[in-house]
Amino acid sequence: MVSFRHVSFPFFLCLLFLIFLSPPTAGDPIYTHCGSTGNYAANSTYETNLNLLLRSLASNTSLSGGFLNATVGQIPDQIYGLAMCRGDTNASVCRSCLSGDAIQDAPQLCAYNKGAIVGYDDCLLRYSNQRFFSTVATSVREIKWNVKNVTDASRFAKIVDELMSAITDWAVSNSTRRFATGQMVNSTKAPFPQIYGLVQCTQDLSPSQCQQCLQNILEPRPTQLEGKEGGRVVAASCNFRYEIYKFFDGAPSLRLEEPPENAPAPVVPPPTKTPEEEGKKKKATGMVLAIAIPLVTAFVLISIICICITRRRKPFVKLPLDGSSPKEIASVESLLLDISTLRFATANFSEENKLGEGGFGAVYKGLLPDGREIAVKRLSATSSQGFRELRNELVLVAKLQHRNLVRLLGVCLEEQEKLLVYEYVPNRSLDTILFDREKREQLNWGKRNKIIGGISRGLQYLHEESQLKIIHRDLKASNILLDADLNPKISDFGLARLFGGDQTQCTTNQVVGTFGYMAPEYVMHGQFSIKSDVYSFGVLVLEIVTGRKNSDFSNSEYSEDIVSYVSFQLHKYICCSVLDD
Structure with missing residues (x-):
């Protein structure tokens, strides 16, 4: 056994330094909830599908912008999964949280349960045998709070409410990631000079669903958080947190300033002017007008001339599709979708979501954040003919609307991808x-x-x-x-x-x-x-x-196609009928 007497004091200090300053891990989950839809058996098909799902979410979520949902298997062993990382984390932290903790802990904390939710500071993982995408779930929630109390609880609560309301609106209206952070600066500098807040929803929720979810956990604020310097509520579909110190990375989405309490607005009396000053003012006004009016008139005339010249010219439009006209492209500009949206929707074009594949390329099933099911046609990178077909289809279908024509929902031409997005038709072809x-x-x-x-x-x-x-x-x-x-x-x-x-x-x-x-x-x-x-x-x-298929008659003794076959049968029937008569 080694005695501490033989360990040098500097070495001991270095050891303590390494222990206390080593990178923290995600640790224990702050939120855990096991499902109530049944259990699965060891080595079953459901367990195999679960392992496939967890590996996919762990490896692909960080590559898909921090959010991913996916479906694996077929009923009755079908499983739905979702993974989300906190909006301010980088890809490395996201991957570490999911692969190092979440996918290891969930099957153990909810052993053989078909559903589980585990949440950490940096990520959240959820899976179930029941479809839960695009639904608001807040009935089960975890509440945490800072043990320290504030001195002016009522005013603190008012400021927190104002901050959380502002960043909620930002997350709902200005962020496709359904995430926002904020900082409230208290101008009185005491007793709480700054308050920081964070809100986040899962990205499969629509803006209105995200608003509803956050309101469910914010209003009314849990009694456990009253008078506390910090607190958080974590639910399956959304969460919020506030503290008097900065706990998130990067600059806040919003920065607000709280005016001093009961500070009336200063009243500034109108200045008094002498007759001499009034006269000088009138002369100055006349000089300004004498200079400004000719300048404004000249500017207006030049603008009119420029407008007339511009109208004579054909507008220039950057064409994302070779050979298409500006009018054709203008008709589909409103249908442009982000590649990140489609990666989320299709679980990064996973094999489980593939509906089929042809000469054009593959077609994938997907789910948009607003809950609409889609079919994504992905042009093969090696198909030059497919590109011409895509351009043709895009320009034509964007102009057509009829219940008996498949409806085009969007198009994406980013990252060397050429994608057409259609309404999903469940009974296939x-x-x-x-x-x-x-x-x-x-x-x-x-x-x-x-x-x-x-x-x-x-x-x-x-x-x-x-x-x-x-x-x-x-x-x-x-x-x-x-x-x-x-x-x-x-x-x-x-x-x-x-x-x-x-x-x-x-x-x-x-x-x-x-x-x-x-x-x-x-x-x-x-x-x-x-x-x-x-x-x-x-x-x-x-x-x-x-x-029967038209091609089924290629080896028929009667004909080469269905038309000839039917013609032959009708001819035989008519002849037989005439002979019978």
Whole structure:
């Protein structure tokens, strides 16, 4: 055993210095709540999904700006998760809090429980087998307070309320991160010269939901915090904190100043002037007017000339899409979305959220902060043809609004990404149901007739009722999406063409589309028109009625496609009927 007598005093001081000044860890959670929706078994599918979710949140949240939600697995083992770091933390602190503490503690503190919430100073982790995204949860909360009391409790409470109200408004109205900090400077310098505050909501909440959440935990302020120098309330969806010392990093979002208590505004009497001063003032005013009026007149004339010249010129618009006109880009500027928003919505384009993949690229399911479900079409980096299709689809669909056309919600062209955001349609495309032996049983004749009618109304809108006359050129079952009520929505306008004025037909040297759906004159001569879409619609109707793919007849002894097959069957039926008569 080593005796302290043999340890030098300077070494002992260095040891103490290292012990007390070593970087602090997140430590024990300040908020823990276990779910009430059941338990899972060890080595079960749910536990496997939970481990996948926790690893994903721990590694990707810091890369996604400090907030991420994700869904893993399928019902009944589906699990929803959310991770959030405090808005003033950097990526390193965020990752350390989640991977070093949260994902280790949660499964232990709520062992085999399907739901858990753990919160620390720097991060919060939540998961459940029940969907909780975009919902306000404040019923269970943790209240902490500073043991020291203030001398003037009523005035202190008034100042704190004013500060928290101001930063709440900032977090709701001016911050997409639903986070704000503030500093209140007391001009009297005593007894509390400065007060600092912080509020934060989970970013899946809308502004109104964030406002509601913070009001729920702020009003009325818990009695435990009355007269205390500092306090905090932490709930699943939001939290707040205030202290008389600075506890957050960086400059505050707001800096307010509290006026002295009961200090009346100073009254300044109007100055008295002698007649000589009045005369000098009038002369000075006349000189100013004599100089100013000609200058103002000249300025107005120059401005008018500049405006006239400007109106003669065509405005310059920086085009984010090659080959598009300024008018086309102007029609979609209001639809621009941030890449960070879409990364949050899709859990950083995780495999679990992928809906499918084609020649264009992948499509991901996502959830916007306001609660809307979306489908994000992500252009493949290696697809030059896909870029032209994206541009074409963006310019056309942004101008179209009809219940039987898929609705474009936004576009993102940041960080080398090219993304189109659509409304999410839960029943996927028509072909996934129509050509599945089990699923197509839900399509009775009434529903099939409803789908056919909806497609025809969408086509009629494209051809006749919209301000633009559009030929789709790729109408097929996989480009018809079905909503929750099986209402059809025409999608994928990448190959569509716009007709102007009285134009009824066009010829192209590049025939594109899907064989079997293309009209004969288009395949052989490159001629397309409204009739081309009508032909494709007819093929689609035959598929809906028969429940068989057009391509299923390629090896048939009767024909090469469904049109020839049906024609053959009708001809045989008519002949047999005539012979019977």
